[in-house]
Amino acid sequence: MGFEMAEQYDVIILGSGPGGYVSAIRCAQLGLKTAIVERENLGGICLNWGCIPTKALLRSAEILHYAQHATDYGLKIAGEIEADLEAVVKRSRGVAKQLNQGVTHLMKKNKIAVHMGEGTLNGPTSLTVKGEKGEEKLSAKHIIVATGARARDLPFAKADGKRIWTYRHAMTPSEMPKKLLVIGSGAIGIEFASFYNDMGADVTVVEMLDRLVPVEDKDVSAFLEKAVTKQGMNIMTGAGVEDIKASDSGVKAKIKGKDGKVAEHEFSHCIVAIGIMPNTENIGLEKLAEMDRGFIQIDPYGRTKSKSLWAIGDCTPGPWLAHKASHEGVTTAEAIAQELGNKDVHPHPLNRDAIPGCTYCHPQIASFGMTEAKAKEAGYEVKVGMFPFIGNGKAIALGEAEGFTKTVFDTKTGELLGAHMIGAEVTEMIQGYVVGKTLETTEIELMQTIFPHPTISESMHESVLAAYGRALHI
Helix, strand or coil: CCHHHCEEEEEEEECCCCCHHHHHHHHHHCCCCEEEEECCCCCHHHHHHCHHHHHHHHHHHHHHHHHHCHHHHCCCCCCCCCCCHHHHHHHHHHHHHHHHHHHHHHHHHCCCEEEECEEEEEECCEEEEEECCEEEEEEEEEEEECCCEEECCECCECCCCCCEECHHHHHCCCCCCCEEEEECCCHHHHHHHHHHHHCCCEEEEEECCCCCCCCCCHHHHHHHHHHHHHCCCEEEECCEEEEEEECCCCEEEEEECCCCCEEEEEECEEEECCCEEECCCCCCCCCCCCEECCEECCCCCCECCCCCEEECHHHCCCCCCHHHHHHHHHHHHHHHHHHCCCCCCCCCCCCHHHCCEEECCCCEEEEEECCHHHHHHCCCCEEEEEEEHHHCHHHHHHCCCCCEEEEEEECCCCEEEEEEEEECCHHHHHHHHHHHHHCCCEHHHHHHCCCCCCCCCHHHHHHHHHHCCCCCCC
């Protein structure tokens, strides 16, 4: 098919992850003729290999944990409780498949053309798709790059899927690890450490920086380390893996400890969770966009240096989170619609101060905004409130009294600068603070808000009160 016969769209989106497919839906809602190009699975990594199936795995591990601790709740379960790894993985894949089918339905419902295959840009308004149908040429007034990212390999050891795993291998394991090494304690690393620990593996976590989940507030990191150590994990912070050798029988790793000494340790398997690399090579971006370490540089609306080329999600600067990608997808769709003459849309650039982060280890972590240390570094005089779950009636009733809520305020204005939570169901609660931030709340509005009783969310209220010396239940 020649270029002159190329199928013409208003917008083509390269990649169908939570950034790409959401952007496509918003483009279609705004009356734009929209196409999406996907080389693997609709829904991208998040739905198929990331956020969603990992939560299904973690839910199975959580149920196992509760079953093993049934006596804590006055219950007796007869017989031995065993984890069927194959069945746990099968359930997780079923959840992913259901959501993939849901995205397929949304594409049809919104009349979005789907071109399956590998997409390569020919310029800022055209691309070639190589797929099962052969080669297709597509063109559009605007193109959005939403190609996402992949796991970063160690420089001295490539993941083989047998002994050395990335998150994808860890989600569909061929066998249960007996002794597992997890390299990296960010969200992906610590979630898999939590899952396999609950499933019965002997887990060691190695973190190069001086604390677990290093992007979180230091009080959260300290609390998590105590909790997971109590659960039986071996935690090595300020440590680095110098070399890995995999064999048919396991993994030998040379680990440099805090004391600078290198020792060899043996494991059955290893998960590498040391960050991501953007999927931006060999797709024709070189002359079309400014790049920094492979990430596409964009303005607050997602525009690259080429007027009709846009980018969103994990192929752009972080944080690399699905909900950030979706938000950017909507913003960029609206900015394109506005550029094509729609005066009724008002795109909203991303507010980086109001992006929540959630980690689904046990206990859960949720946060947004500045840590106490970052706020002080930025020159703020702060008021900080902390409220432990041991003072919360619902947490005690649930048997989940481990955790706390911490809030950080600007002393001068009362502005909520950040919130940091660890404990049961905190990932479901952090949004309350983020809504407050979006509405430019101060401590006064939060103090005057009526929180329902009994709920763990009352700890959010008490934390705000504590920042101003007014906590009621501690």
